[in-house]
Amino acid sequence: MLYWHYEAEKNMKKKVTFADLARKTGFSKTTISRYFNNADSLSLETQEIIRAAVEELGYKENKLARVLANGRTEIIGVVVPSLYMHYYAYLLSHLLQVGEEYGYKFIVFFSDEDRDTEKKYLSELMAYNVEGLIMISHVTPSKELSKLNVPVITIEREDQFVNSVNANNYQGGLMATRHLVDIGCEVLIHINGDLLTTSPAYGRIRGFREIAEKSGLESREYLTRLGIKYRDIRENMIPIFEDIEKNYSGKKKGIFVSNDTSANVLLNLILQKYNRLPDDYKLIGFDDSPISWEAVMPFSTIRQDTRAIAEDAMEMLVRMMDGRKHRIPIISKSLIHHVIDTELIIRSTTEKKENNE
């Protein structure tokens, strides 16, 4: 019941510390510390002596001790809903990439779950003295996050009481819908979940609604929970598809679906029924997830620039964390909500064929 193989048992010896280096070189621990934090303040000779000792003894830095002494963990906490939605996977991946460039490490939690579990995660993070927090999960209200006494940034979730970075969902909704109008659709249809108006993604609905009204065209919203798993989404999409088939047959339909995963489900239903995309179906998704271009028929979508979102979030968080280090923390009383532009990506599902400009 004991399973640890490793190369050299002799490595098991205790770790080398500043004290060891001090003893070896004849300098004090203070000088050793300076060697690592402010080498220039030492004579070249001294530096060389210590360098040699570090190498010979095989010293490895101990961040924990440093943290206890100076308080800087260089750790950021992240709570993500899950990686089942590609969007989150990309976002996380970019966040870590950018964060590492700033020299931060990340303790990551996944939390699809209830508020209590997430609360536990949050206090764990606080116990490790994380310097900042990035919240993508949406189960904990921003009001509570704001009480956490640590810099917090949220991304694409309710953000009433905290700083945040979000995609310009409204703009995306406008662009998607306007595009459907532009290519000559006669009926505008929007499929989305039953979102709260405080959710940033609700902007997609507002955008759709605004253009739909302005256009004067017939329009329809299907706002009902679709789910996040393929099966569930399919289950819920079938009746919607049937309803569309029944009520809008013959008319040129422009359908804007809330996200690419769901858009792909609908596209599959259409293709499986007709074996091709009929001319009276125009489809656009949201996110620019891989599925939008990996499908047999790559479909139009609104691109979220996750890289830009990650960069913006990190930059903002770093400022907040830096501000905190001053003797008197610099604090902005006004909240900051950054909004990152989206982009219209036109693919084969919304190309106009028989229409002229």
Added chain:
Amino acid sequence: MLYWHYEAEKNMKKKVTFADLARKTGFSKTTISRYFNNADSLSLETQEIIRAAVEELGYKENKLARVLANGRTEIIGVVVPSLYMHYYAYLLSHLLQVGEEYGYKFIVFFSDEDRDTEKKYLSELMAYNVEGLIMISHVTPSKELSKLNVPVITIEREDQFVNSVNANNYQGGLMATRHLVDIGCEVLIHINGDLLTTSPAYGRIRGFREIAEKSGLESREYLTRLGIKYRDIRENMIPIFEDIEKNYSGKKKGIFVSNDTSANVLLNLILQKYNRLPDDYKLIGFDDSPISWEAVMPFSTIRQDTRAIAEDAMEMLVRMMDGRKHRIPIISKSLIHHVIDTELIIRSTTEKKENNE
């Protein structure tokens, strides 16, 4: 240039420590410590007094100080290649989930990169005194990992000198190929990267080869680097597809593709050319990635049980970490390589239509 909003500035006061609790209650710091680690050793009365003080002062535990004193960080380091391949995203997600059940937290690094960068990540992790390491990234040779003086588990990568958990790739290769034989294919084709024989995934090639030889059927291997991005894979897949079209037209082809992302690319090429899957094309992928069932035509594949892999890896790692805590670390000199079964998933791309049993 100062961006930190938070609810209550008064929270900014210094953190409550054991010393504060001791002062407040009149007990010693030791007693406070016992309250958290071994409450039963205190009188109920004492417990209650301390509990009240904890609540009143709003004490929050400080793991870092505890770690410095007792050495247990409860942190595991993970290095993942990227989240661009769904497989890794799922694996990571399961690892964190299982690890949290054991009470561990994870510092996560993504590393597509060179060995030097990864080396830096590894020493960062060591500097934080992580208790264990899970390596999924494959750029650092296992020989080096074994020298790290910390329990290490690798997953689906070269593992000559460390303990590991892998899917039964060989079994998967056998099953996929045998299935193609069973449904009456006349030519067996395998598409894969130019893998090293030390890579666990090479087992897929071995499995294919074995059945191909036994069957006596005509067979062909396309072993060349495909890439991990859709575009690249498509670029590389086109000539292969053309070659297959040219050389094996008219014959019933059973094609086993190394992973679902690539299989989907090939399926798209076929569907885009024929607008349906011709009867003489039988296709099977590997991994059971979402794309395998989210495609218009869900395709057959070999399922990797990432949940089981994650559980097994964590269980093994926990044992190694526990063994290490004994006064004399318990160490197994023999390496352990666990292998997790795979499963054949039959979908529409390998159904036999015109054949009888």
Added chain:
DNA sequence: TTGTACGCGTTATCAC
């Protein structure tokens, strides 16, 4: 059941 004293490995402060 409770307390004393020291250690964990580094940084900060002040002195020389």
Added chain:
DNA sequence: GTGATAACGCGTACAA
């Protein structure tokens, strides 16, 4: 340039 010493917050012998 360099050093002594006191933190940092908690765990743990050992003692009472």
